[in-house]
Amino acid sequence: MVRFVNVQNLGRWAADTGLEPLLRDLTTELEGHFQRWPLFDKTPRVGSHSQHGVIELMPTSDGITYGFKCVNGHPINSTRGLQTVTAFGALSDVDTGYPIMLSEMTLLTALRTAATSAMAAKVLAPVNATTMALIGSGAQSEFQALAFRANLGINTLRVFDVDPAAMAKFERNATALDFDVTLCGSVEEAITGAHVVTTCTADKKNATVLTDEMVTRACAAGGVTGLHINAIGGDCPGKTELDIELVKRGSVFVEYPEQTFIEGEIQTLPHDWPLTELWQVLTGDAVGRSSDDELTIFDSVGFAIEDFAALVFLNNRLDGTDYYDEIDLIAEPADPKDLFALLPVKQPATIS
């Protein structure tokens, strides 16, 4: 039998664990996998693009365990009362090829995305950062806020979204979580005084959420010299969030260059553009933030190893719990060469 974690059980597990402890431990789990990055079997995700979105498969393997996620991105969905991103995924045993666990991954992706952002910010954000601007307060925003507080102690949030209802929703949730929240009237107002800027917008187009001039003005007005931009919404060909001049001015950190050049903020830059792979910062092979006044940019598109880490983390915590069901996903005839025996076939009538 294969373990199956549905939405209700994932939510129950996360809430019972406590979101901040969970996000702290998941960040630690992610760090461990990023530190052994070279041994993973890596490939850019395989996307099927359509008019309104994309459906993608994101596989990877560490030679012991194989994992994949099936995820969609449909920005139009929020206008239809549907999720922009939904996902599910599975882990399999590499030695036998048999699946081990199937899980909902809409909630799990929200958690791993936030934990990945925090993992990057731990090595890239200015020391003693206290304030984060959130540009976009949709489905991902509370998870980002919690991951940054759990891992970096950031409790002050300055928020802007083009949708007032989304801002009101965020304020309600974040206030209940004891965050210090300021709703702002513009992107520039939100980023003024922030040490970290997280962009998590969803339009499927080349948007310019942050321009170089705007960031320069806001940093000057806020008395901020060093800034870390956590750019997570530009994650599709033709879907970016940052003015390319801003990207060119910053030190850019990425997950997997082969994929980021297809999907990330750097998709319009030449493939020899200087980048640092985040895993190398975590192993100590590359430098993260190198000076107080540096502009660092995590051009995050989401990579399969993050989903793998989240699935492994979840699976390891299921033992002895009731957060999963067992499902009959694998045909297991007594004689492996007699698959046919699993079909309760009626014998043909004998003519007597």
Added chain:
Amino acid sequence: MVRFVNVQNLGRWAADTGLEPLLRDLTTELEGHFQRWPLFDKTPRVGSHSQHGVIELMPTSDGITYGFKCVNGHPINSTRGLQTVTAFGALSDVDTGYPIMLSEMTLLTALRTAATSAMAAKVLAPVNATTMALIGSGAQSEFQALAFRANLGINTLRVFDVDPAAMAKFERNATALDFDVTLCGSVEEAITGAHVVTTCTADKKNATVLTDEMVTRACAAGGVTGLHINAIGGDCPGKTELDIELVKRGSVFVEYPEQTFIEGEIQTLPHDWPLTELWQVLTGDAVGRSSDDELTIFDSVGFAIEDFAALVFLNNRLDGTDYYDEIDLIAEPADPKDLFALLPVKQPATIS
């Protein structure tokens, strides 16, 4: 909620439908999708290879529906009491990106592989073929036999397997299904007198199940001039079944050349080797068997559109039945931007 078809329900559905009617209708379904081949989003499957096998993802989309299969191939598994091939897969709605149905696909793959073989044989096998040789009588063999009887009326089977227990198992199953079965002592004995030869062996290596000389001798001894070889076991880099001289002598038909050159019998041939894509035979754009004494070879590796067809076929037949369960796979908050609301988080204690 998403439909879920487990192994027991898939088996019940197949048996209740009747395997031969099912395989006949599934072949018709496959023909329909092969006839609209150009509109599918196609990519070679994405494999993660390891010492004992491979785990693969096979996605495709027709612009309305997206489907993928996760499948392993571990030849060593049969010595461990495990299935060589296990699989599961899903259909999603392209417009919303939401999954529609998740299904076991170990049994479904066995059915679609057999139906695909029969679809090819309908346009490639010698007219009035009555006898098939089965080289390899493992998990796929009964399905092949049933698909060929359902679609081509072939009822006489000559069987060889290196494993006597697998042959005895096949004889037991096939006799109960009223086939005329002859167990043979060698490959050459089995193919003598056969009009169709199906090779479905599982070794993960370059095997030579059929040589050019053996086939020539057997055809002469059996008085057979035209032959169709349905080669389904060579489906991995480094895993083939046919002597390359035999392949060179035949007219070769394939599913998707980009994938077959990686995995099929033709993996050692130059990429300009003359091939016919099977879908073109089905649309009438290419000729299938062109003469009675031709040697035709279907170099089948399995392609995503076949799994898509099987999943669509299954899903369409589920309406109004109890062959599926509904599972809570998709997070659906009332406000799509309030994913966080799905977590039953305890409010932080207020200090009073």
